[in-house]
Amino acid sequence: xxxxxxxxxxxxxxxxxxxxxxxxxxxxxxxFGLREIKDYKNTQYRGNIDWDLICPSFVYSFLNDGNEQLxxxxxxxxxxxxxxIVVEVGYGGVVLILKTKDFFKYWEEILLTSRxxxxxxxxxxxxxxxxxxxxxxxxxxxLIG
Numbered sequence: 001x002x003x004x005x006x007x008x009x010x011x012x013x014x015x016x017x018x019x020x021x022x023x024x025x026x027x028x029x030x031x032f033g034l035r036e037i038k039d040y041k042n043t044q045y046r047g048n049i050d051w052d053l054i055c056p057s058f059v060y061s062f063l064n065d066g067n068e069q070l071x072x073x074x075x076x077x078x079x080x081x082x083x084x085i086v087v088e089v090g091y092g093g094v095v096l097i098l099k100t101k102d103f104f105k106y107w108e109e110i111l112l113t114s115r116x117x118x119x120x121x122x123x124x125x126x127x128x129x130x131x132x133x134x135x136x137x138x139x140x141x142x143l144i145g
Contacts, residue, residue, distance in 0.1 A: 007089070007106075007113055028088045028095055032125045047117050047130040048091050051139050054128065060144040063136040067108050074104045078142040079129065082122040090114035097123065107131070 029036045035050040051057045062070050074080065085103050087096045089110055103110070103120065110118060110131075117132040129140045138144055 007094075007109060027092065028086050028121055029091075029119055032086075032121050032128075034128070045139070046135055047119075047132050047139060049119060049128065049130050049139065051130075054141050056141060058140050058143055060138045060140065061136060062138060070107065071104050073145050074107070075101075077140075077144050079120075079122065079127050079140075080104070082124070082127060084123040086121050086123060088119050090116060090118055093118075 027036070029049055035053050036048050037045060037050050045051055060073075065073065079085070080100060082100050084097055085100050087098060087103060087110060088094075089096065090113070093114065098106075100122075111133055114131075114133065116134065117130060120129040120131065121127070127140070127142055129138055129144075131138050
């Protein structure tokens, strides 16, 4: 199983829930009962989660934030109260379960590895984020910043 070098510094084998292979298929958007966007012409979002169906929903731009600043902002968010989160590196990529504080520390490496964006969901499924690389946005169902 190939793990991108950006992830090797903090990924442990037990953190890997799946790998993009039919035998281990695991789409966290569907797993947590969210609607995945299939037709981008009918939506304003560039991610894969249909945020029109999630209430409340918020958008945070990290365009002008440095890595440390965003870590600080995320560390003060509601997600910081959760012990673990589930991350799908890209869409249809490897699925990881990580300590939330480790995710905050390495969010940028995950974004670089994903090449476009990625969903993040708290282990209990109550808190959701979607990071989008091109737009440098985070959609969430809780306030960030």
